[in-house]
Amino acid sequence: MSFLSVIYENVTDWAPRMIAGLQLTLILTAGGFSLALLMALALEYLRSRQNAAVRLLGRIYLALARGIPILVILYLLYFALPAAGLTLPAKLAGIIGLGCVYAAYIAEVLRAGFNALPAGQREAALASGLTPLQTFWLVLLPQAIRHMLAPLLINLTSLMKDSSICALIAVPELTLASREIMSESFLPLPVFMLTALLYFFMAWPASVIARVIDHRLRSYPPRSVSKMPDVKHAMALS
Amino acid sequence: MAADILLDVVNLGKSYGDFAVLKGVSFSLRRGERVALIGPSGSGKSTCLRAINYLDPPTQGEVRLDGQVIGRRSDGRRMSDLELAPQRAEIGMVFQHFHLWPHLCVRSNVALQPRKVRGLSHDEAAKLADELLAKVQLGHKADEMPHRLSGGQQQRVAIARALAQQPKLLLFDEPTSALDPELVGEVLTVIKELAGEGRAMVLVTHEIAFAREVADRIIFMDGGRIVEEGPAQSVLDDPQAPRLKQFLTSLAQRERGDG
16 A cells, blocks of 8 residues: 555645635535526426426426536536636636536426325415415425435535546636646655545545435335436435 | 305316316305215216315315305415415315324424414413313323324324314215224214304215214215205205115115115
């Protein structure tokens, strides 16, 4: 395990840039995920509207966000938008790009979570005179959240890992920071091993927690419990 | 005379595209009166009940509660769920499958509406919930979660939840159809007790003996229309319409076990 000793010898030298990179990775993750959650809620709201044109708009968005690679979206935001007169800082472009793509996945998680509830839950709440907003906050969301927590956590982890793509639009997050350290030190194996370990130990606890949540959810008896049809979720739990 | 009328259902209809489930149903309910809707499955009786509080908004006709038009604004346009909320709060509904909220304990199931809609304090709502739970013989279950209760107990909680609204009118949508036979009695007992208090109710039910006992009037529906209606006694013992005679005969046969 010679690379471990190399890491040990150089860690004080690399640490400042690695930590700065790590911070940026966390900022991209937090920003991207918050944006994705907000947009997913908006998309779900669009889908629930009666108006066919509004619903179509939501469907077109979902198709685009799923059908274009994240990297191409980042290039569009960072390189193509300035040509149209709008220049975004790299960090902001990264957050927006990640948020736009993950909004589509998270919208699916929200929809599955609410669809898992029997229609009678909503009907009983509305029939008793609760407003639609009260019905959502007091009756539907507290139940649906049980179905959503695990897949949301999986998506958060995925987004954190995907944020490394922002290296390609010059955001000096963890991956780009490591690349720079590597090109100065000429020690690719130790540097990227350290990078891989850092990512892994951020992602792994989340997937363990997600599995625990999922297990507890399954042991919660009411009828409405059903598995999420989310591919990423299913893969991460297998 | 008109002041005596609590609920007025006028020419109520419901269609899905070309398919009409409800074809112009009219009846009215006086204060304290109880009406049972009976009929074969698919006759439109549940749709009719769910049209009264606009859970299934009717496509034709009008519902008036205490003279106030339900579900439509003065310009005739349909109300949103938000606009409907205060009107629905005056109508308690009990569902076939209970629909208790599984994330709330029994007491909170009953206390939620009084607290959030009628503005009672936390303590007042809890006290009201405990009183109503005692009334349906479930005072000792207040802290349980709904899924720990039997079907009959869950339905009694659902009845307490509806009562907590202090509704002018109670709607029962086949309240015993999802229950094991030995649990039906405890739910019917509670409903009979409420009937004894002179509460206005519309009941959709398959339990003919129960309808006879509880309802002042019986409405027999078939094919989305009212076929016959009248005092419980006369409708059940002296049916006029051939379709009703046939229906009652087949029910009686089934009860004897040779249908």
